[in-house]
Amino acid sequence: MTDYNAMGDEDFRREVRGFVEREYPPPLRFILQRARWHEMKGWWTKLHARGWIAPNWPREHGGMGLDAGKMLIYMEEFERHGCARPPDQGITQVGPLILRFGTQAQKDYYLPRTLSGECIWCQGYSEPNAGSDLASLQTAAVIEGEQFVINGQKIWTSLADDATHIYLLVRTDKSAKKQQGISFLLVDMKTPGITLRPIVNLAGHGEFCQVFFDDVRVPRDALLGQMNDGWTVAKALLGFERLGIGSPRRPQYALRRLEAVARAKGLLDDPGFADRFIALKLDIEDGAALYGRFVEQVKRGEALGQDVSMLKIWTMETWQRLTELLIEAGAEQGVIAGAQDVAGVETDFLSPFYYSRPATIYGGSSEIQRNILAKYVLKLPS
Amino acid sequence: MPAMTVSTEHRVLLAQSVADFAARGTDIARVRKLRGTAAEYDRAVWKQMADLGWLGVLVPEQYGGLGLGLAEMAIVAKGLARTLAPEPLTGAAVLAATALVASDNEALKRRELPRLAAGESLPALAWQEAPGVLDAAVPGCVATAFEGGFRLNGTKRFIAGSAQADAFIVSARAGDELVVLWVPRAAAGARLELETLADGRAFGTLELKDVLVPGTHVAAKGRTAAAAVELAFDHANAIAAAELAGVMERALEMTVDYLKTRVQFGKPIGSFQALQHRAVDLHIHQEVAGAVLGESLAALDRGPDARARAAIASRVKARCADAALKITRETIQLHGGIGFTDEYDAGLYLKRAMTLAAWLGGATWHRRRYADLTVGAKADGGAR
Numbered sequence: 001m002t003d004y005n006a007m008g009d010e011d012f013r014r015e016v017r018g019f020v021e022r023e024y025p026p027p028l029r030f031i032l033q034r035a036r037w038h039e040m041k042g043w044w045t046k047l048h049a050r051g052w053i054a055p056n057w058p059r060e061h062g063g064m065g066l067d068a069g070k071m072l073i074y075m076e077e078f079e080r081h082g083c084a085r086p087p088d089q090g091i092t093q094v095g096p097l098i099l100r101f102g103t104q105a106q107k108d109y110y111l112p113r114t115l116s117g118e119c120i121w122c123q124g125y126s127e128p129n130a131g132s133d134l135a136s137l138q139t140a141a142v143i144e145g146e147q148f149v150i151n152g153q154k155i156w157t158s159l160a161d162d163a164t165h166i167y168l169l170v171r172t173d174k175s176a177k178k179q180q181g182i183s184f185l186l187v188d189m190k191t192p193g194i195t196l197r198p199i200v201n202l203a204g205h206g207e208f209c210q211v212f213f214d215d216v217r218v219p220r221d222a223l224l225g226q227m228n229d230g231w232t233v234a235k236a237l238l239g240f241e242r243l244g245i246g247s248p249r250r251p252q253y254a255l256r257r258l259e260a261v262a263r264a265k266g267l268l269d270d271p272g273f274a275d276r277f278i279a280l281k282l283d284i285e286d287g288a289a290l291y292g293r294f295v296e297q298v299k300r301g302e303a304l305g306q307d308v309s310m311l312k313i314w315t316m317e318t319w320q321r322l323t324e325l326l327i328e329a330g331a332e333q334g335v336i337a338g339a340q341d342v343a344g345v346e347t348d349f350l351s352p353f354y355y356s357r358p359a360t361i362y363g364g365s366s367e368i369q370r371n372i373l374a375k376y377v378l379k380l381p382s
Numbered sequence: 383m384p385a386m387t388v389s390t391e392h393r394v395l396l397a398q399s400v401a402d403f404a405a406r407g408t409d410i411a412r413v414r415k416l417r418g419t420a421a422e423y424d425r426a427v428w429k430q431m432a433d434l435g436w437l438g439v440l441v442p443e444q445y446g447g448l449g450l451g452l453a454e455m456a457i458v459a460k461g462l463a464r465t466l467a468p469e470p471l472t473g474a475a476v477l478a479a480t481a482l483v484a485s486d487n488e489a490l491k492r493r494e495l496p497r498l499a500a501g502e503s504l505p506a507l508a509w510q511e512a513p514g515v516l517d518a519a520v521p522g523c524v525a526t527a528f529e530g531g532f533r534l535n536g537t538k539r540f541i542a543g544s545a546q547a548d549a550f551i552v553s554a555r556a557g558d559e560l561v562v563l564w565v566p567r568a569a570a571g572a573r574l575e576l577e578t579l580a581d582g583r584a585f586g587t588l589e590l591k592d593v594l595v596p597g598t599h600v601a602a603k604g605r606t607a608a609a610a611v612e613l614a615f616d617h618a619n620a621i622a623a624a625e626l627a628g629v630m631e632r633a634l635e636m637t638v639d640y641l642k643t644r645v646q647f648g649k650p651i652g653s654f655q656a657l658q659h660r661a662v663d664l665h666i667h668q669e670v671a672g673a674v675l676g677e678s679l680a681a682l683d684r685g686p687d688a689r690a691r692a693a694i695a696s697r698v699k700a701r702c703a704d705a706a707l708k709i710t711r712e713t714i715q716l717h718g719g720i721g722f723t724d725e726y727d728a729g730l731y732l733k734r735a736m737t738l739a740a741w742l743g744g745a746t747w748h749r750r751r752y753a754d755l756t757v758g759a760k761a762d763g764g765a766r
Contacts, residue, residue, distance in 0.1 A: 259757070268757065275746065278753040286701050289673035310666045367659070374658035378638050378665060381653040 002051075003059075005067045012070055016077040019050070030082035030253050032351045033205050037120055037162040040086035044117045053115055054091045061099060061107070062115045068298040079249040087159045090114035090121035094167045094186070101184075101225035101233050110165075110186065122163035124154040124187075124211060125234070132368050134169070135178040135231065139213060141170040141185060143220070148172075148185065150193075150216040156362070160196055160209035164189055173228050184230035185222045192216070203354035243295070243304060245363050246311030248288035251319035254352040255284055258326045264343035267329055276325060283318040290314060306376035309369040316359040317366060323353040392454055399434045400461030410727055413466045417582025422545035423468040425504070432501025437475045440617075441483060446496030451683035452617060456624035456675070463628030463738075466730055468583050470506070470543025472625060474498070477542065477618035477742075478505040481551050481562060484610035485601035490564055494549075506547040508538035508565075508588050509611050516743050518553065518560070518611040523590065525554035525561050530597040532556060532563060534571075534590045542741060544586025545576055551601060552590065553611055562607040564599040565590070581733040612688060616695035619742050620682055623702035626738050627675050630668050630706040633713045633731040637661065640717055657716060664709045671705035674698050693755040696748035703739035703748070710735040 004012055023046050028039060047053040055074045057063020066074060095114050098106055113119040130137035139152025150170060160166070166187050173181030187194075193216035198206040225233040258277065267273045294308055327334040330342065330349040339348045360366040374380045407430060416423060431437055439455045441447020448454075459471055479498055482491060482505065497503035511522050523536030534554055541550070550565045550572070565572055571593040576584040602610050638661060641652030651657055678698035682691060710732035714721040721728045739745065 268753075274753060275749065278749045278757065281757070282697060282700065282749060282752065285697070286670050286674045289677045290670050292677065293673045307669075310662075310669055314666055314670060370659045370662045371655070373662040373665065374655075378652075378658075378661055380638070380641060380658050380661065381650045 004064055004070055007070075009069065009073060013073050013077060016074055017081070019052070020077060020081045020083055024081060024083050028084050031084050032253070032348075032355045033203065034159060034207050035084035035086055036159070037087050040084065041117065043083075044086050048116055053117075054095065056092070057095060057099065057111075057115075061111050068301065072295055072298065075244065075247070076249070079247060082253070087120050087122070087162050089123055089158075089167075090119055090165075093123065094121050097167075097184075097224060097233055097236060098186075100236060103221070105221065106186070106224065119165050120159075120163045121165050121167060122157050122160045122189075124157055124166045124168040126156045127153060128155050128210075132365055135182070137169055137171060137182065139168070139170050140174070141172050141183060143172075144217075146220050147217045148220065148222060150185070150187070150213040150218065152213050154211040154213075155199075156208050157211050158208045160189075160211050161198060161206075166194075166211065167224070169230050169234055172230075176228060179231040181228055182230040182234075183227055184224045184233040185218065186224055187216070187218050187222055191218055201354070202357060203351060243291075243298065243308060243311070246287075246291060246294075246308070246315045248284055248291050248315055250315060250359075251284055251322050251356075254319060254322045254326055254356070255281065257347050257352065258322060258329060260345045261326065261329050261342050261347055264345045265329065273329070280318065280322050280325060283314075284322070287311070287314045287318055306372050309364070309372045309377075312363065313360075313366050313369050313373075316356070319359060320356045323356045327353050389450065389454065392448070392450055393457055396436075396439075396454055396457045397461065399436075400458050403430075403434065404461060404465045408465050408467045410466065410730070413468060413582075413730065416468050418578050420545060420576065422576070422584050423470060423543075425501075425546055427467070428469050428504065429501040431469060431471070432499065436471065437479075437501055438499030440476060440479055441495050441499045445483070445491055445499070447499045451679075452620055453679040453683055455621055456627075456679050459621045459624040460628035460631075463625035463734070464632040466581075466629075466734055468581075470504075470583075472618055472621045473506060473541075473543030474504050474547075476621045477614050478507040478551055480617050481507050481509075481610045481614035482601060484606075484613050485562055486606050487564075487598075487601050489598065490601055494564070503548045504543070504546060505549045505551055505564075506541050506544045506586065507611075507614060508541045508544075508550040508586075509553040509615075510540045511536070511538060513540070514747065516615070516747065518615060519608055521553050521555050521560070523552065523554035525556040525563065525595070527556065528594065531600065532561065532595045534563060534565065534593040534595055536590050538588040538590070539585065540741070541574075541586035541588055542583075544574060544588070545584050547574075547586070550588055552588070553607065556603070559604045560607040560611070561603050562601040562610055563595045564601050565593060565595060569593050569595075579733075579737045581730070581737045583737065609688070612692070615742060616691050617682065619695045619699040619748070620678060622738050622742055623671075623675055623678070623698045626702040626706035626735060627668075627671055629731050629735045629738065630671065630702075630709040633706075633710045633728065633735075634661075634664055634668055636728060636731075637664070637709075637713045637716050644718075660712060660716065664712055667705040667708055671702045674701045689755055693752055696743075696752040696755070699743065700745040700748040700752065703735075703745040706735040707739055707745075 025043060028035060052064060054063035055066045055071055059065035098110050110119060125134060127137050127139060141148040141150045166189055168185045168187055169182050170185055171181055172183040193214045195212045197210040199208050199210060200206050262268050262277060291311055294311060327349050333340045334349040337350060339346050435448055436458045438447030439450045443449040462471055482495060498505060509518060525532035525534050548567055552563045552565050554561050571591040573589045575587045578584055641657055641661060642650055644651050675698055678694050681694050713728045714732060717728050720726050
């Protein structure tokens with residue numbers, strides 16, 4: 001097994017870049033919608049065969065065991081090449097939690113299968129009445145003999161129809177205070193009583209689902225971590241995820257399209273447009289400076305604090321404004337569905353706009369992020 | 383622990399000296415007293431700043447300075463800006479000093495740079511002539527060859543720190559090339575008038591009528607002269623950005639403190655989400671500006687070529703100007719009525735941010751120059 005951390009940064013970067021350029025399927029570069037499993041299966045298998053599917057996992061569990069600096073290089077090279085995210089929540093989310101909180105039997109069963117793609121995970125957190133206020137969730141699991149019996153529903157479950165398994169937050173003690181009566185369960189999607197309703201988003205794609213649980217019976221060993229301690233398990237995730245979400249490379253596609261369209265149409269000669277364009281371009285570049293500061297922190301081995309919330313707010317809100325100007329730059333063509341030819345530049349105006357909309361909603365809405373910053377960073381009273 | 387690098391050591395000492403000075407060497411009463419006066423600032427305080435080494439941060443060691451970089455200068459400028467001290471640190475110790483350092487009249491440099499660093503002589507760079515015109519290359523001031531030197535005619539405007547300046551470093555057109563000339567304040571034919579700025583400091587207008595400049599006072603000519611003014615302009619913008627960072631930081635501290643203590647409807651107003659979110663947005667703008675400032679100073683200290691340098695300077699000035707203006711304007715709003723009074727300090731920060739933002743090019747101007755340099759967009763008003 002290669003110790004990638006012993007490699008020089010530039011050697012490692014070259015190796016990652018070479019691999020993604022050689023092996024990543026070109027039609028899937030810079031796609032905007034979430035990639036589906038049937039599209040990504042081949043790429044997943046190649047990564048898995050090379051031992052590269054789980055850069056963040058320890059080597060003894062089949063990961064690459066990358067340190068923070070190498071991890072960032074890995075992410076940067078994937079983003080640079082426009083690699084789509086496969087249904088990777090098993091790798092990025094629940095896998096590390098199983099590693100940390102799981103029993104030996106859970107580790108032995110789930111970890112290899114998650115790496116191979118046999119287990120594809122989706123996340124069952126949000127509910128119709130528990131969005132930003134996640135801790136008010138009502139989906140309940142009651143112990144009957146050796147089983148949990150689950151009833152309730154989850155929503156905004158991305159790629160649930162691709163998933164073989166779901167990790168769930170459920171209420172297991174109704175008398176306890178909000179966060180304290182919640183447990184974390186690992187559930188096979190084939191369990192009787194689970195039904196799906198795909199939800200079509202504004203872009204016209206069925207990326208997420210509503211998931212219904214009617215007397216779904218799962219064994220007691222579906223519990224990850226301690227009973228009624230699921231909130232602690234779920235919260236253990238957040239740091240690196242928020243750094244990834246705030247990556248300034250995310251709005252790059254829209255920025256490049258906007259610049260190409262602006263040149264093709266001569267819009268940069270219009271001082272009004274040029275002023276708005278350069279202000280947005282600088283918002284992206286200056287956000288990258290902020291990102292760089294958090295990256296340095298991660299590289300020094302320091303934990304990310306609550307202040308990282310500002311990165312998601314800045315990047316996502318800038319991305320949205322960028323896609324708004326892209327629509328405006330397209331004029332009438334900006335609202336025609338599908339790719340448009342603008343003076344020889346092939347551009348999809350609407351998709352970037354649509355896909356930037358939920359960016360300020362998922363993963364903690366901009367308003368929740370602002371609440372976090374007000375409370376923990378500015379220490380304003382509640 | 384690894385040994386501190388020389389620059390880390392300098393940074394720690396400079397940060398300490400500026401914190402000490404902020405605590406004991408200046409206060410807001412002094413700032414208020416000097417507002418709108420003909421003196422504008424205090425030469426005794428200026429001398430203290432020299433003794434602390436601040437005025438020589440950018441002056442090479444062989445000319446009596448510390449020979450450090452912009453990152454070090456920014457520590458002083460930012461810390462000092464928090465106090466609103468009116469002394470023209472950026473105007474004299476960056477803008478004028480850099481123009482002189484980058485000139486090639488060795489004798490003049492050997493005589494004047496040590497005096498500048500020691501606070502004995504305070505020069506001001508007189509290069510601009512019309513509002514919003516920031517192209518160094520084509521001044522209207524004319525230098526006509528005369529007895530081995532020049533006869534100088536024209537008017538310079540918006541000169542920072544000029545009230546008690548001892549000399550002016552004046553750019554002028556000599557035929558088809560640029561010259562940079564050293565003009566003592568007492569030179570016959572030179573007349574200075576002051577215009578009071580929003581923050582109580584002043585811009586000087588320098589009228590030059592048949593001012594005779596001996597050959598020994600020609601600081602630089604031609605390409606060297608133009609490059610000296612351009613370098614000074616870019617570096618002064620970066621340090622003005624550091625000043626803006628200090629201003630916004632202090633204003634936001636005041637605002638957040640006020641939100642925590644001001645009670646209305648029986649609660650501290652900082653518990654209201656509408657105000658919390660506004661404060662958070664200001665904090666984010668401050669942090670983005672701080673990140674860009676840090677990145678830009680490090681990049682400038684690596685000595686990029688003129689084009690890259692101009693882009694970096696414009697980027698950081700635009701970001702810090704916009705952030706400081708936003709924060710200081712909202713400082714007034716978030717304080718309510720008290721924020722609109724002269725007796726409360728919030729307005730002083732707003733006014734300093736406004737004058738710093740307007741000086742050496744505002745945010746829109748700098749973004750256009752940045753676009754010119756990086757995107758190749760055709761934007762009016764940008765220097766090439």
